[in-house]
Amino acid sequence: MAKERYEGTIGGLYRRNETFLVMSAVTFLSSLLIGYALAGLLEQIMGVALSTMKRQISQGELKLTTLSIFMNNFKVALILYGGGVIFGVVTAFFLIFNGLFIGYAASQFPIGDFLVYTIPHGIFEVTGIILAGAAGFRLGNGILDIVKGLRHVQSEISLKNQLLYLWDVHVDEFKDSLLLFGIAIILILIGAVIEANFTVAWGNYIKGINTV
Numbered sequence: 001m002a003k004e005r006y007e008g009t010i011g012g013l014y015r016r017n018e019t020f021l022v023m024s025a026v027t028f029l030s031s032l033l034i035g036y037a038l039a040g041l042l043e044q045i046m047g048v049a050l051s052t053m054k055r056q057i058s059q060g061e062l063k064l065t066t067l068s069i070f071m072n073n074f075k076v077a078l079i080l081y082g083g084g085v086i087f088g089v090v091t092a093f094f095l096i097f098n099g100l101f102i103g104y105a106a107s108q109f110p111i112g113d114f115l116v117y118t119i120p121h122g123i124f125e126v127t128g129i130i131l132a133g134a135a136g137f138r139l140g141n142g143i144l145d146i147v148k149g150l151r152h153v154q155s156e157i158s159l160k161n162q163l164l165y166l167w168d169v170h171v172d173e174f175k176d177s178l179l180l181f182g183i184a185i186i187l188i189l190i191g192a193v194i195e196a197n198f199t200v201a202w203g204n205y206i207k208g209i210n211t212v
Contacts, residue, residue: 017138017176024133027092028099028126035103046104070192073125077132077188081181084139091136098129117203124191131184135177142173 014021035042056062062072076098083090106114149166153159 013176013179017134017180020134020137020141020180021130023137024091024095024130027095028130028133031096031099032103032106035100035105036107037103039104039107042100042104046101049101050105050108064196066192066196069195070189073128073188073192074185077128077181077184080129080132081136081139081177081184084136084177085143086140087144088137088140091133091140095129095133113203113207116206117199120199120202121191121195124187124194128184128187128191131180131187135180135184138173138177138180142170142177145170145173 035046039046053062057064062068076094079094080091083092083094106118146166149169153162
């Protein structure tokens with residue numbers, strides 16, 4: 001991959017990773033819609049996951065504080081990113097699972113209430129998850145490119161020099177993956193702050209207006 005493709009700032013970052021961003025967004029959002037539409041079929045799996053989360057909250061294992069919410073979502077983002085090591089397979093699986101879970105969870109409440117209580121922080125969290133997924137796909141693609149390059153190693157040329165060349169050619173792919181992941185974490189942190197400190201008050205205010 002040519003070095004000149006990595007010139008530019010945020011606009012350049014988007015253009016270089018548009019495929020991975022679209023892949024991540026489509027995978028997650030389509031899974032979310034499927035989780036909502038087919039909630040009845042997913043009851044046995046997602047019902048247990050939702051019940052477990054409710055139990056953790058009621059028992060204080062999962063606190064609705066900024067730190068607790070952030071760490072929970074950070075772990076999800078880390079798995080999405082780290083899953084790229086296996087060529088993005090784990091990344092895709094966790095995007096699908098989390099999308100199905102959120103869609104299923106949405107089906108268990110009046111849709112208006114769910115949206116009112118999730119949109120303020122959900123905009124940031126969902127965007128963060130999608131970016132973390134894109135980072136995982138970018139990481140997986142970079143590793144795949146290096147593996148492909150190793151197939152063309154020549155015995156008459158220094159192996160060290162060939163490996164250094166492969167790394168130099170593809171290092172910017174890994175830098176992009178880290179940059180996408182870093183932005184994802186910032187968005188997830190913002191979402192955690194909003195969810196822990198403002199979402200409930202906002203939701204109660206909006207519902208209060210609607211009942212007047």
